[in-house]
Amino acid sequence: MTGKNNSKSEPVMRFQGLMGAIVTVGVTDTGEYGVWxxxxxGCIDSHDDTNMDRLRDSANEHAATCRALPPEHAAA
Incomplete structure (x- = not known):
């Protein structure tokens, strides 16, 4: 897990995992180009990258294989 940015932006896109967890993609406003x-x-995994296309693909791949429940169902 590498997502250590403390200043997150508004979500840019979202992907739904196999059991309903949501993978949110955004970009920080730090630096000249920001960090995606x-x-x-659901599983609380995260990742960051300076390339939006690569990061979007990574988020989509994670959603396609993640079996975590969304938080509102995980404790039930």
Whole structure:
């Protein structure tokens, strides 16, 4: 897990995992170009990258294989 940015932006896109968890993609406003990140609200995994296309593909791949439940169902 590499997503260590503390200043997150508004979400740019979202992907739904196999069991309903949401993988959110956004970009920080730090630096000249910003750093793209994704965060899964089910398994709490995250990743960041300076390349939006590569990061979007990574987020989509994670959503396609993640079996975590969304937080509202995980504790039930």
């Amino acid at each position: 990140y994704w965060h899964c609200n």
